[in-house]
Amino acid sequence: MSKPAFSRAEPDARRQSLIEATARVLARDGATGASVRAIALEAGVSPGLVGHYFAGIDGLVAETYAAVGQQVHVALAAAVAAAGDDPRDRVAAYVTASFAPPIADRALFATWIAFWSLSAKPIIAARHDALYQSYRDDLEALLAACGLPAADRRLVAIAITALVDGLWLELCLSPGNFTPGEARVLAERQLESYFDRSAKSSR
């Protein structure tokens, strides 16, 4: 007669559902809004469950960092895959994907800022290090396919990543100062300059 007051879930599914709820709250309300109660409400469970599955709110946010970072990775990989086979096109696609949805997005920006604001905690800093290293590794592989000398790849990847991050940041913080199209032009221009330089020095 009475319908169940709650239902049990597979531990992994429940964890995943809490992580996704955290991502939504972070995107909507930023770091200050991501309380245990708000997350539990968003996930449709009771506040006590957070403590049951994660090492406090910090542990949950750290795992959410990894999950959202992985989603960005997937979005970038999709952009590369859609670019075809030409190595130059693939690098350009990887770089400029950051200036269009779903990556250039105020909600994702709020999420990212929340992660950065917790970077004083070692567990969050470790997540960041691993994630950004994987981004640079991806970029280095794409650069290698373009024939960029191995000796140049590391620093070029650092520079490209920094430029893209900086443009993405300002694009989210002050849209109106420049357009996503201009960001794209600037990023592609810098890519060309590195290829030209390496072609020149290898001659």
Place this chain on the structure above:
Amino acid sequence: MSKPAFSRAEPDARRQSLIEATARVLARDGATGASVRAIALEAGVSPGLVGHYFAGIDGLVAETYAAVGQQVHVALAAAVAAAGDDPRDRVAAYVTASFAPPIADRALFATWIAFWSLSAKPIIAARHDALYQSYRDDLEALLAACGLPAADRRLVAIAITALVDGLWLELCLSPGNFTPGEARVLAERQLESYFDRSAKSSR
């Protein structure tokens, strides 16, 4: 016989003292630690004074943003002044000053992240817009002195600022991935590429 329990201060001096205390708390404990009580304790006054002088905690943080932003401006201007008279040297000094103290500093990073995390509030966003516009204006003036065509200045200033911000960010978040010296090399290399390009196209 009894010494005064407190002393009155010139309104401007008291405001300044509260702003400086806020900057210190932000630098030490980040956004989450910047409570009215913590700031008042740091300034050596009672919590009630914050409400007396500022429009709540948000107003105080917004004014602190302007003050800290001004300090950064001063530090950059000092680096330029110390660089001598050659326009190229001056631009290089402006750009690379971000990779050395007092700008490349974890405490300033924590402060900056705190500002960004509040950028959803219009009062903070407005401060950011004004501040970053002034940074780009400074850079454009330095670029103009180097003979960069007026038509190129805006986008070049945007690109340089983005690269520097991105490098500064990663330098603060993950020191160890690359050195301040490498960041300097990358920034100067990009500057050169823009000057080369403009020299080529104006020929």
Place this chain on the structure above:
DNA sequence: ATTCCTATTATACGATTGTACAACAAGCAA
């Protein structure tokens, strides 16, 4: 010495925070 203005303090208030824990019940095993 006295008066007065107001900067400053101290406290109270309701709301919200993260965590801990006892009680409950869903759902599988027997």
Place this chain on the structure above:
DNA sequence: TTGCTTGTTGTACAATCGTATAATAGGAAT
């Protein structure tokens, strides 16, 4: 059907949050 395991709930707890306000007292003016 009965029992058992444990995922889940609901709440209590102390701490902290921002803000408002009455009371206090510094310090200049008279």
